[in-house]
Each structure stands twice: as C-alpha cells, then as structure tokens.
Amino acid sequence: MTDFAWWQRGVIYQIYPRSFQDANGDGVGDLAGIRRRLDYLAWLGVDALWIPPxxxxxxxxxxxxxxDHCAIDPLFGTLDEFDVLLAxxxxxxxxxxxDFVPNHTSDRHPWFEEARRSRDAPRRDWYLWADPGADGGPPNNWRSHFGGAAxxxxPGSGQYYLHTFLAAQPDLNWRSPEVAEAMAQVMRFWLDRGVDGLRLDAIWHLIKDRHLRNNPPDPGWHPGLPEHEKLLHVFTSDRPEVQPLVCALRDVVDEYRERVLIxxxxxxxxxxxAYYGARGNGIHLPANALLIGAPWDAESIGAAADRYEALLPTFGWPNWALGNHDKPRIAGxxxxxxxRLAALLLLTLRGTPTLYYGDELGMRDGDIPPAAIQDPIERNMPGLGRGRDPQRTPMPWDDSPHxxxxxxxxxxxLSADGPRLHVAGQQADPASLLHLYRRLLQLRRAESALAVGRYLxxxxxxxxxxxxxxxxxxxxAVALNFNETARTLSGLAGQLVLSTLGRDEGCALDGTLTLLPGEGAIVALAEQV
Incomplete structure (x- = not known):
C-alpha cells in the first residue's frame, strides 16, 4: 500500500477537545487529557486524530x-504542551x-479590533463592511446561520459588518491579498511545528458576492426549519471565486511533505x-456528508455510495463519516x-473514514436540561432541536465518578448511557462494539483490499x-442486512472473515450466506481463499 498516502490508507479519529479527557480537574477536556489517552487511540488502531479549535x-x-491563530487557549494548555502532545x-x-478556520475571526481578534477603529484603519478591508440600506437597516437580506441578520x-464607523455565524465572528474579506497572505502564514506556523494536516472549517462560505445582492427565497422552506434556510444562499456560499482560493491553500500545504488538507x-x-480542483489541485479530502444525511436503509445508502463513486474525478480520493461534532450521533x-452495521459500513466503503469519538462505544446523544445548554445555536433558535450539545457530551472512560x-x-x-458503555467495560468484553471497531481497524491494516481497493x-x-x-x-465481499428478518445472499463462495455478531467466522461458504437481522459480514471470495 506504499503507493498510497497515509491519509488514503488510514482512519481519522475526531476528538472534541472539551469532552475527551480533563487532566487538571476543571471539568473541561484539555491537551494533557488527550496525551493521557494516546495509548487508547493506538490500541484502537486509528491513524490520525483531528482536534477542533x-x-x-x-x-x-x-x-x-x-x-489568536498562533497560540493555545489556557483552557486547554500551552504551546509547549501542544508540542509534547504532537511528539x-x-x-x-x-x-x-x-482545525483551520479561514472564514472568520473573533470580534476580539487584534485584526478586527484595529479594523473597527475607523473607516481608514489599516486593516479595515480585512473584513466585510457596508453602509446601511436605504431604510437605515442592514445593506441586504443575508441571514446568519445562528439566527438573525448576518x-x-x-456605531463607531456608521457601517455594518458581515458575520455568517455569530456577531462575535466577523467574516474575513478574502478578496484582500493581505488576508490571504496572513492566513497562509498561520497555516505555515502549524505545519512548521509538524502538524500533519489542516481541516478547513466552513470553506464554502469563504467568498461572498462582490455586489452584495439579495439572496432569493427558497420555495422549499417551511415552518420548523431555521430562519436562514428561508433563502437560497446563492450570493453567500459556494461562489465560483472560492475555487482559486482553495487551490492557493493547497499550494501552502504542498510546500510540506505528507500533509493533508480536509x-x-x-x-x-x-x-x-468540485473542491478536489479541476486538476486535483484543490482539497485532498472534501468532506462527504452523504451518510450523515441519508435515510438508514440499504437502498438509500447503496445509491449514495454508487452516486458518489460515479461523480468522483479520476484523481479524487473518497472519504466517509457517520457523525461529527455538529450532527446527532449515529447510535441515535x-x-x-x-x-454494528454502522461500524462495518464506515470501515469498509472505499475511501478515508472519519470516526467521531465515542461512536466506537455506541454513545447516543445526551439529554441536556435547559439550564445546562451551552450551544449558541440552541440559545438563539430554541425549540428547533438544532443544538449541538447532545453530541458533545464527555467521553465515558470507566465507572468511577464522572x-x-x-x-x-x-x-x-454525562450521557445517561455512560455507565453501560464506558471504555473500560467494553475493553474487558471481547464481544463489545468497541472490540468490533478494533477488529475492523486491524482488518483494514491487514487487507489492502479494504484500505485502498476498488469498489464494486x-x-x-x-x-x-x-x-x-x-x-x-x-x-x-461486504454484506449488510438492514431488515428485521434474516436474508440470504448468493454469489458468496469463499470464507467468512468477520461477522458483526461474531458467529461462524472462519467457516467456508458454498455460495450463499444467510445474515441474521441487523448482521453484517465480510467474505474472502473463493478465488483467494
């Protein structure tokens, strides 16, 4: 498999740093906590850990x-501690x-604090400003993804500034060459330290319409959907002008060996x-969320996989995920x-899988009482169920307090199912979901067909x-039964390598395989037994 890059062969594990492991006793996860659990990640068998901001x-x-893009928040530790973690x-x-966040900064970033001092401030055009509309209100109808106007x-300058998300997150102006160069230097700061890759947050929002034209209404909107979805984001996202910027970010990463851009x-x-770039000079792994949004049935998932494979350019490497810090957990x-079917699916489709922390335990969304809500989405748009706290609850490691x-x-x-699903208990149980994930990860390493083979x-x-x-x-061959009754598949002469239920492994198959309800299997086909 040496003809393939590490990020093509490997599996990425996403940590939510506030919720993975707290080492200093303040109730919030930190870098020292992640260090404490590196042996667990190595035991599990993943190849890379992705750490959000x-x-x-x-x-x-x-x-x-x-x-500050080039430092570590004291909540998580220090830059020296990060260097130790990396080593x-x-x-x-x-x-x-x-994570690399190119679309916006904090309103307390020195760049923005300087930009808002006056219309003539040196970094004024590092952000997006506009005069009020004819009625004295916002210059157009653009809406924030976190609720309200964008x-x-x-008052100091008499202009409005743009924020795709919170007002505390002003958007950068990527039409400014100075912004592009400053952000390239941020990338180099971390790549020089030895970071193996960067994940570009909200990359499709990077450029907005130069003329600030109103977004048209979305005829498919209905009550119950977020307010910003009333509009089609024609002039605020996925603009044609974003593609050269993506290629420029790739150029920075290509200054270094064996680095990946997601x-x-x-x-x-x-x-x-399209974000692979016209010549494969864009993002290495433009994140594919098909499985996160697809109905959980064989026909929908099979159609999604076939469609994705058909659309991929010849130079494009696929990738898959079943969850992340923004979406409800797969177990729910x-x-x-x-x-167990989800584990098999994620780790056997062609391409690079990303596993969200705790999914290997079967963690479900937590129940967050109103007084404990932290997420600004839920606070700004209560009742829509779009809050992200439930999928960010702390990792359950053992049966000790907390x-x-x-x-x-x-x-x-903590999630209510933590006492039943914790790591220590599942490590001690060879039949656990955790051990299934570990076996599948070991199998990917042993079988180049699973890691880099073609898909049919x-x-x-x-x-x-x-x-x-x-x-x-x-x-x-990979076979999955989504039914509540057994199903028999043909054309599977060979040897049963793995069953998600752990039964009959190693037995010979004469051409048919009967799967129990909710069972999946891997079969080494006869020609190579």
Whole structure:
C-alpha cells in the first residue's frame, strides 16, 4: 500500500477537545487529557486524530471564534504542551490534524479590533463592511446561520459588518491579498511545528458576492426549519471565486511533505466533488456528508455510495463519516443493534473514514436540561432541536465518578448511557462494539483490499447491501442486512472473515450466506481463499 498516502490508507479519529479527557480537574477536556489517552487511540488502531479549535478564544462558539491563530487557549494548555502532545502522538504512529478556520475571526481578534477603529484603519478591508440600506437597516437580506441578520451595526464607523455565524465572528474579506497572505502564514506556523494536516472549517462560505445582492427565497422552506434556510444562499456560499482560493491553500500545504488538507462542505455531492480542483489541485479530502444525511436503509445508502463513486474525478480520493461534532450521533439515528452495521459500513466503503469519538462505544446523544445548554445555536433558535450539545457530551472512560472524564463536574452532563458503555467495560468484553471497531481497524491494516481497493456495487435482496472491494487480485465481499428478518445472499463462495455478531467466522461458504437481522459480514471470495 506504499503507493498510497497515509491519509488514503488510514482512519481519522475526531476528538472534541472539551469532552475527551480533563487532566487538571476543571471539568473541561484539555491537551494533557488527550496525551493521557494516546495509548487508547493506538490500541484502537486509528491513524490520525483531528482536534477542533484549541486556540485562544472568548468561546462564544467554543473555539470557532479565534482571537489568536498562533497560540493555545489556557483552557486547554500551552504551546509547549501542544508540542509534547504532537511528539508523543508521532512516537505512537499517530498523525495530528488541526482545525483551520479561514472564514472568520473573533470580534476580539487584534485584526478586527484595529479594523473597527475607523473607516481608514489599516486593516479595515480585512473584513466585510457596508453602509446601511436605504431604510437605515442592514445593506441586504443575508441571514446568519445562528439566527438573525448576518449584519451588525458598528456605531463607531456608521457601517455594518458581515458575520455568517455569530456577531462575535466577523467574516474575513478574502478578496484582500493581505488576508490571504496572513492566513497562509498561520497555516505555515502549524505545519512548521509538524502538524500533519489542516481541516478547513466552513470553506464554502469563504467568498461572498462582490455586489452584495439579495439572496432569493427558497420555495422549499417551511415552518420548523431555521430562519436562514428561508433563502437560497446563492450570493453567500459556494461562489465560483472560492475555487482559486482553495487551490492557493493547497499550494501552502504542498510546500510540506505528507500533509493533508480536509474541507468541511455541507453542499450537494455534485458541488462537493468540485473542491478536489479541476486538476486535483484543490482539497485532498472534501468532506462527504452523504451518510450523515441519508435515510438508514440499504437502498438509500447503496445509491449514495454508487452516486458518489460515479461523480468522483479520476484523481479524487473518497472519504466517509457517520457523525461529527455538529450532527446527532449515529447510535441515535439507527435501530438498536445497528451500531454494528454502522461500524462495518464506515470501515469498509472505499475511501478515508472519519470516526467521531465515542461512536466506537455506541454513545447516543445526551439529554441536556435547559439550564445546562451551552450551544449558541440552541440559545438563539430554541425549540428547533438544532443544538449541538447532545453530541458533545464527555467521553465515558470507566465507572468511577464522572465516568473517569474528570474529577470535577463536567462542562456538559454525562450521557445517561455512560455507565453501560464506558471504555473500560467494553475493553474487558471481547464481544463489545468497541472490540468490533478494533477488529475492523486491524482488518483494514491487514487487507489492502479494504484500505485502498476498488469498489464494486452488487445487486442484493431488498433491505440488504452487497459490495466488493478488490486490490491486486484479493477480493473481499461486504454484506449488510438492514431488515428485521434474516436474508440470504448468493454469489458468496469463499470464507467468512468477520461477522458483526461474531458467529461462524472462519467457516467456508458454498455460495450463499444467510445474515441474521441487523448482521453484517465480510467474505474472502473463493478465488483467494
């Protein structure tokens, strides 16, 4: 597999730093806590850890409002502690990916504090400003993704500034060459320290319409959807002008060996694939959220996989995820017991998987009482169920107080299923979901067909999914039964390598395989047994 980059062969594990492990007893996860759990990640068998923002921040959006791009927030530790974490991760063969937030800064960032001093401030055009509209209000109808207008009036200068998200997160003006160069230097700061990759947050929002034209209404909007979805974001996202900027960011990463660029993209898949760049000179892994939004049934998932494969350019490497810090956990989106199917699916489709912390335990969304709500989305748009606190609850490590996450009350309530699902208990149980994830990760390392092989979809009985992975003549079939009754699949002569229920492994198959309800399997096809 040496012909493939590490990020093509490997599996990425996303940590939410506030919720992974608290080492100093303040109830919030930190860098020292992540260091304490590196051996767990190495034992699990992942290849890289992705850490969302740990930079100095007022924490209006929990780190995505950055006040200093080249330092560590004291809540998480120090720059020296980060260097130690990076070195110790590398010693264990683990890569480290950091979030890079190019669309906006905190309103307390020195750049913005200077920009708002006057209309003639040196960095004034580093942000997006506009005079009031004819009625004295905002200059157009653009809406914030966190509720309300996307413009906030600045009394000192008599102009409005743009913020795609919170008012505390003013958007940068990427039409300014100085902004582009400053952000390139931020990237180099972390890449020079040895960071193995950067994940571009909200990259599709990077450029807005030069003429500030109103967004048209979305005819599909209905009550119950967020306010900003009343409009089609024609002039505020996925603009054609963003593509050269993406290529310029890739150029920075290409100054270094074996680094990866990942892009957050909540767009139709036809648009996601455009971010690979016209010549493969864009984002290495434009994030594919198809499985996060797809109905949990074999037909929808199979169609999504086939469609994605068909749309990929020849130079594009696929990637998959079932969850992240912004979306409800997979265990709550599937029937009980299907967490095992989800594990098999994520780790056998072609491409780079990203595993969200705790999904390997079957963690479900936590129940957050109103008094404990932290997320600004839920505070600004209550009742819509769009808050992200439930999927950010602390990792349950053992059965000690606070589940081994902290010696103090955690910043968010522990999930109610923590006592049943914690790491220590599942490590001691060979039949646990955690051990299934570990076995699948070991199998990916051992089987190049699973790690880098081609994908071929097959027809299958209703409610089942059947596809093949092949590399250098080694053929592995993957079969999943989404039904509540058993199903028999044909064309599977060979040896049963793995069952998600742990049964009959190693047995020979004469051409048929009967899957129990909610069971999945991997079969080494006969030619290579």
């Amino acid at each position: 740990i930079y100095p921040s007022p924490m209006a959006d929990f780190g995505y409002d950055i006040a 110790e991760a590398h010693e264990r063969g683990l890569r480290v990916i950091l 413009w906030t009036f600045d 892009g957050e993209l909540y767009l139709p898949i036809e648009r996601v694939v 989106r599937v029937p009980r017991g299907h967490e 589940a081994g996450f902290s010696t103090a009350e955690p910043w968010l309530p 979809g097959h027809g299958a009985p209703a409610g089942t999914l059947h596809f093949e992975r092949e590399h250098q003549g080694r053929r592995l």
